[in-house]
Amino acid sequence: MLKRLFGKVEETKEGEESIEEVRAQRDELSTLVAGISDAILAVDREGAPLFYNGQFAVLVGPERMNQGRSKLLEMIRDPDIVNAFRFTIEEGRIYQLKAVPILQKDKKKFYSLSVSPLRRPDRSVYGAVGMFHDVTELKLAEQMRIDFVANVSHELRTPLTAIKGYTDTLIADEKLGRPLETSFLEVISRNVDRLMLLIRDLLDLSTMDSSIDHLVKEKISTEELTTRIVSQMQQTFEGKQQSVTTTFNTGFVQADLKRLEQVLVNLLDNASKYSPAGGSIHVVWEADEEGEILLRIEDTGPGIPAEHHDRLFERFYRVDKGRQRETGGTGLGLAIVKHIMQRHGGAVWVQSDMGRGSRFTCQFPNDVTG
Ligand code: ADP
Numbered sequence: 001m002l003k004r005l006f007g008k009v010e011e012t013k014e015g016e017e018s019i020e021e022v023r024a025q026r027d028e029l030s031t032l033v034a035g036i037s038d039a040i041l042a043v044d045r046e047g048a049p050l051f052y053n054g055q056f057a058v059l060v061g062p063e064r065m066n067q068g069r070s071k072l073l074e075m076i077r078d079p080d081i082v083n084a085f086r087f088t089i090e091e092g093r094i095y096q097l098k099a100v101p102i103l104q105k106d107k108k109k110f111y112s113l114s115v116s117p118l119r120r121p122d123r124s125v126y127g128a129v130g131m132f133h134d135v136t137e138l139k140l141a142e143q144m145r146i147d148f149v150a151n152v153s154h155e156l157r158t159p160l161t162a163i164k165g166y167t168d169t170l171i172a173d174e175k176l177g178r179p180l181e182t183s184f185l186e187v188i189s190r191n192v193d194r195l196m197l198l199i200r201d202l203l204d205l206s207t208m209d210s211s212i213d214h215l216v217k218e219k220i221s222t223e224e225l226t227t228r229i230v231s232q233m234q235q236t237f238e239g240k241q242q243s244v245t246t247t248f249n250t251g252f253v254q255a256d257l258k259r260l261e262q263v264l265v266n267l268l269d270n271a272s273k274y275s276p277a278g279g280s281i282h283v284v285w286e287a288d289e290e291g292e293i294l295l296r297i298e299d300t301g302p303g304i305p306a307e308h309h310d311r312l313f314e315r316f317y318r319v320d321k322g323r324q325r326e327t328g329g330t331g332l333g334l335a336i337v338k339h340i341m342q343r344h345g346g347a348v349w350v351q352s353d354m355g356r357g358s359r360f361t362c363q364f365p366n367d368v369t370g
Contacts, residue, residue: 039111039132042118045089047082050118050127059111059132061104078102081113081130088115088128099139110139151316155198155331159191194330201332204262205315208339215256215343222285222295223248225257229264230283236269240277244268249286253293253364259340266333267297267360273329274358275301291366292346298359304352312350313338337362 029051033040039056043049060075076082084095097113115130166184173181207213223246230237230244237244253260264283271281284296304312304319311317316331334348337360341348345365352358 036131038134040129041132042127042129043085043089044127045125047085051129056132059102059104076102084113084115085128085130088117089125092117092119092125099135109134109136111135148315151331152202155316156195159194159198162191163188163195198330198332201330201336204336205332205339208336208343213343215259217254217256217344219252219254220257220260222251222253222293225260226264226283226285229261229268233265233268233272236272237281240272240275240279242272242275242278243280245280245282247282247284247286249284250293253285253295255344255364256340259343263295263337263340263362264297266337267362270329270333270360271297271299271301271358275299287366288363293364293366295362295364296359298357300357303354303356304350304358305354306352309350309352313348 033051033053036053037055039059040051040053041049041056042051078100080097080100084097087093087095094117095115097111099110100113101108101110103109111132112135113130113132115128117125118127118129120126166188170181170184173179226246226248230246268281268283275281279300281300282296282298284294284298286294286296288294308317308319312319313334315335317334318329318331338348341362341364346363348360348362350358350360
């Protein structure tokens with residue numbers, strides 16, 4: 001369509017159509033192109049712009065646009081893009097690029113580009129038109145998948161390497177008639193536990209990612225649920241002489257019971273795990289002015305430096321990578337909490353200062369409160 005319109009404009013120059021028709025076609029072209037969400041740039045054989053739309057101006061940025069229209073291709077500064085236009089003009093063929101990075105206001109965005117030749121009625125090429133389609137989100141999702149697989153492989157390899165090493169030693173000892181080293185079996189058992197936890201969390205996340213996981217919301221008593229979970233985890237707290245106190249300023253929350261239990265367990269487990277022995281943990285349920293239900297879990301642990309707060313809920317993110325992998329966590333607990341809260345239409349965030357403990361807040365939207 002675009003090509004046809006450009007073609008017509010060319011024909012008109014040869015006097016075959018009236019000025020009104022040319023204007024009408026130009027208006028038609030502008031309306032059409034303004035409605036397209038992709039950035040469009042058409043250039044002549046020398047690379048001077050014949051046409052570009054608003055999205056292209058956004059892509060290039062106002063400061064570069066102001067540097068003069070004759071240099072648009074150079075302003076893009078990307079040799080791959082310039083070559084794509086050059087190739088199309090010289091060869092008269094379509095040229096495509098999958099994901100070219102373009103810096104926009106210090107942010108790297110990715111565009112797919114398809115450049116097509118512009119032809120006169122005699123088929124000679126007088127320029128090229130390129131369509132830039134934003135594929136940044138796709139590219140980021142792809143990168144996340146790649147990182148995730150790399151992380152999972154790494155997390156699996158560590159306990160597997162330990163299991164393999166200790167079993168081989170046990171087999172060698174057995175052949176040499178040495179006595180059975182039970183501490184080796186304990187290491188193996190601990191690493192198998194870790195693998196099982198990891199697989200459980202991975203399966204949980206993948207179920208929540210898939211569409212088969214439906215939340216079944218019900219009216220849940222905040223007190224009944226919290227008391228039950230805290231008593232189930234009593235051993236964990238007693239093992240570190242930690243006390244747990246509760247406050248119920250709101251009676252009910254509308255949520256999926258299994259998922260909410262998981263949120264509480266994960267946050268309480270962290271509060272205990274990362275706090276020293278003798279600390280205290282406080283669980284508060286309350287409603288804010290908008291009627292949203294808030295669940296707060298506060299501890300008197302070491303706190304989390306502010307620079308980690310943004311990334312804390314990412315899969316496999318740990319503040320102290322080496323040490324915290326050893327403490328037994330999978331690095332997925334908070335990612336699961338975030339996922340569950342998002343599925344409920346709510347949110348989770350952390351407030352923490354070094355040396356002053358941490359406070360995790362889960363917010364349930366008021367449209368689901370009971
Ligand atoms: P993990 O399985 O390692 O506990 P999480 O996703 O639950 O993974 O937590 C991610 C990281 O956040 C932890 O490794 C830890 O560094 C930090 N963290 C979480 N909760 C707390 C807390 N209450 N106090 C201090 N650090 C915490």
